[in-house]
Amino acid sequence: MTALLEFKQKIKGIYAQYEMYLLPLLKFVLALVYFSWINTNMGYMTALDNIFIVLILSLICCILPSGMMIFAGFALMVGHCYALGIEVAAFLLVLILFMMILFLRFSSGKNIVLVFTPLAFAFDIPVLLPIGCGLLSSAVSALPAAGGVIIYYFVRTVRIQSQALLGMDSDIVGKLTLLSDSLMKNGEMWLTLIAFIAVVLAVNLIRTRMFDYAWRIAIVAGGVIYIVIMLAGSMSLGISISVFSLIIYTVVAVLVGIILEFFVFGGDYTRTERLEYEDDDYYYYVKAVPKALVATSERSIKKINGESAREERKSAERVVNYSTPLFQGEEPPKKKKRVQETEAASVVQKADIDDIDFEKKLEESLKDL
Secondary structure, eight states: OHHHHHHHHHHHHHHHHSHHHHHHHHHHHHHHHHHHHHHHHOOOSTTTSOHHHHHHHHHHHHHSOTHHHHHHHHHHHHHHHHHHOHHHHHHHHHHHHHHHHHTGGGOGGGTTHHHHHHHHHHTTOTTHHHHHHHHHSOGGGHHHHHHHHHHHHHHHHHHHTHHHHHHOSSOHHHHHHHHHHHHHTOHHHHHHHHHHHHHHHHHHHHHTSSSTTHHHHHHHHHHHHHHHHHHHHHHHHTOOOOHHHHHHHHHHHHHHHHHHHHHHTOBOGGGOEEEEEEOSSOEEEEEEOOBOOOOOOOOOOOOOOHHHHHHHHHHHSOOOOTTSGGGGTOOOHHHHHHHHHHHHHHHHHHHHHHTOOHHHHHHHHHHHO
8 A cells, every 4th residue: 555655646746747748748648539539430521530630639739728629529520520411510510509508608617528428438438437527526517428428429320320311412301300310319318418417416426525435435326326327227218238338337437436536535534533613603613534645755866976086085094004114113204304403403502501611600790799
């Protein structure tokens, strides 16, 4: 567990340090995958089904707000639908305007979910999207999630009915009727839409409660609710659903959700504290859940040049040479010279003292007295 916590802190530190580079890169990758998915599932207009167009749009979206990615995707879809007929493009435009007017305008900050929804279906883990929205966002994200479900099933309907739409060149009413019936009478789409909304609301409701391990309980509850709704709806509406695939992919989504909870939240409930405060007007009851962190030691390596250090060490140290006169029983030259000078000075001083006549000096002193 300690190794996982250290890995988590390193990942967060790297992202915080290089966020200004990583965020545009992630947006570029997301836009590239999203536009590639559109061209793969539609691709009716040859001019748009081009990797260079996808790369250019992805580069534009990585430096602009995330809303640009949504509108660029809509433009690609409308262009491919126009290749099937102007009626199909007009139908998609009306559908987009309908979604924007009714509910997408209320969730402007969460509309990027509309991009992730088709990709969740493409990777066969659709339940991961409502679980992730309930954990990382608010209940409002259920609106763009529902819009993403509608867009996904519209693209799938166009892909299935493309030959029929191309065969009805002049039958405008027939094309519109075929598209509207394929969406409005698609029980699987409505069942998935209801399941998405229910899972987002349930996960967000449980995640915001005060009890311990609310995030993990919300993840498991979201997976169970999705399975129950899909199974009950399929039996009541007569829709054929692979139960084994549904359970396997839901379990995978729950495991991914737990990993997401570890990196995003990661609270240590064993050290939970419940505090109470009050002032003149209110009582405050606070539940404090500390983050699961581990102290990491930062190691710094100082590189030292061996040659320069050796030279400095030699100059600082006093090197003893046993071949010097000091160790051979002789005095060093400087010391010997100093001793000779001292002896000479003492000899001169002694000679001066010997030349003085003390008796004569004494008689002169007595005469003066």
